Amino acid sequence: MAVDKNMPILIVDDYKTMLRIIRNLLKQLGFDNVDEASDGSSALQRLRDKPFGLVISDWNMEPMTGLQLLKEVRADAKLKHIPFIMVTAESKTENVIAAKEAGVTNYIVKPFNAETLKQKMVAVFGNF
Amino acid sequence: MPTRLEMGSAGKLGDAGRSMRRAPSAAVAAGLATVAQPVAVSRDELRSLVEAVIGSLEGDLTGSDLKLYTELEALARFIQTAKQEIAAVRPDTIRTEDIPAAADELDAVVGATEEATNLIMDTCEQLQALAGGLDEQARTQIESACIRIFEACNFQDITGQRISKVVRTLKHIEERVAAMLDAFGDEIARLQAQQPTAPASVPPVKSANADSALLHGPQLPEDAKRQDEIDAILASFG
The missing domain is CATH 1.10.287 (Helix Hairpins)
Incomplete structure (x- = not known):
């Protein structure tokens, strides 16, 4: 089944520059329906207000980290099915394990390129 | 019969006392008072007096105590030097x-x-x-x-x-x-x-403040002048 390139995607990062980069890379891959949140709490609120097909979140945010956001999403019966890709500069094994245990769908290490983002999205949704 | 020794003054006994660098005990002080004037002291009395002096030192200053005090003094000097360097x-x-x-x-x-x-x-x-x-x-x-x-x-x-x-x-x-x-x-x-x-x-x-002595290196944005401000300053010289 082909992925719906018009599906809403929520990108979460407290760095505006990073939001802009991810938005542009998604656009390059053909995904234009992108919303942004600058912290975990507002991301959670957006997810509860509107259906999303994918969350791409930074880990390193305050006060709610990406990991905490992931746990909140997985603990919410209405949200727990949403694919969640973690984007982070923290590539320590224990962090990857913690994210996996919390239910992360995939994990991207910064810095990354459009090809890596595409590979991870293909791993989630299949070829597009 | 005990031999009697002539003690001219307390100074002879006082040499030993000074080398120990401590205040005499009451017993010693009594002994010193006794010999403060030229008196004849018997050998037994002298032995008793010396034993009293040595006895008064027992437990006060052993060799290991002395080493410990020396180490503590060195440590104190080190700390003081460190404080001075920290202050500097x-x-x-x-x-x-x-x-x-x-x-x-x-x-x-x-x-x-x-x-x-x-x-x-x-x-x-x-x-x-x-x-x-x-x-x-x-x-x-x-x-x-x-x-x-x-x-x-x-x-x-x-x-x-x-x-x-x-x-x-x-x-x-x-x-x-x-x-x-x-x-x-x-x-x-x-x-x-x-x-x-x-x-x-x-x-x-x-x-x-040492930056003020340097012309190279960027200023912080709030301290920096824009090019037009620099031009205006230069222009003000005519």
């Missing part, structure tokens, strides 16, 4: 000037790279918009080049995070310096007043 590097200015200045500089680095990154991305988006009017091959090439530029802009996020870690480390150092100053109380200030310059073994810490 002026930890108060490290806390109030140097570390905040370093943090400001790093914040400025983050701000400048963020500004530059956004400008680069603005330009890329303009190029992408312009490419829409070109043939497919040219448009694809420009799109591809712009994406590579966007990918490269990742550096700004990574750099910002790393600099944030450095700033947190500086903040931690600042807190530890403050704690050390609190622990020393007024002593550091007093030592600084006594020794205003650093000893040769401790290089002086560069003050934030």
Whole structure:
């Protein structure tokens, strides 16, 4: 089944520059329906207000980290099915394990390129 | 029959007492009082007196005690020297000037790279918009080049995070310096007043004000003058 390139995607990062980069890379891959949140709490609120097909979140945010956001999403019966890709500069094994245990769908290490983002999205949704 | 010895004065016995560098006990003092004047002392009396002196020292100063006191004195001297050296590097200015200045500089680095990154991305988006009017091959090439530029802009996020870690480390150092100053109380200030310059073994810490002596190196944004302001200043000279 082909992925719906018009599906809403929520990108979460407290760095505006990073939001802009991810938005542009998604656009390059053909995904234009992108919303942004600058912290975990507002991301959670957006997810509860509107259906999303994918969350791409930074880990390193305050006060709610990406990991905490992931746990909140997985603990919410209405949200727990949403694919969640973690984007982070923290590539320590224990962090990857913690994210996996919390239910992360995939994990991207910064810095990354459009090809890596595409590979991870293909791993989630299949070829597009 | 005991041999009687003539004791001319207390000085003869006093030599032993001074070598021990301590106050005589009551028994010894009584003995000294006895021999304070030229008197005849029997051998038994003298033995008794010496035993009293030695007995009064027992348990007060052993060889290991002496070694311990020597070590403690060396330690005290070391601590005092360390305090003087700490005072010489002026930890108060490290806390109030140097570390905040370093943090400001790093914040400025983050701000400048963020500004530059956004400008680069603005330009890329303009190029992408312009490419829409070109043939497919040219448009694809420009799109591809712009994406590579966007990918490269990742550096700004990574750099910002790393600099944030450095700033947190500086903040931690600042807190530890403050704690050390609190622990020393007024002593550091007093030592600084006594020794205003650093000893040769401790290089002086560069003050934030030292930048005023340098013409190279960027100023912080709030301190920097714009080119038009510089031009206006130059123009004011006629």
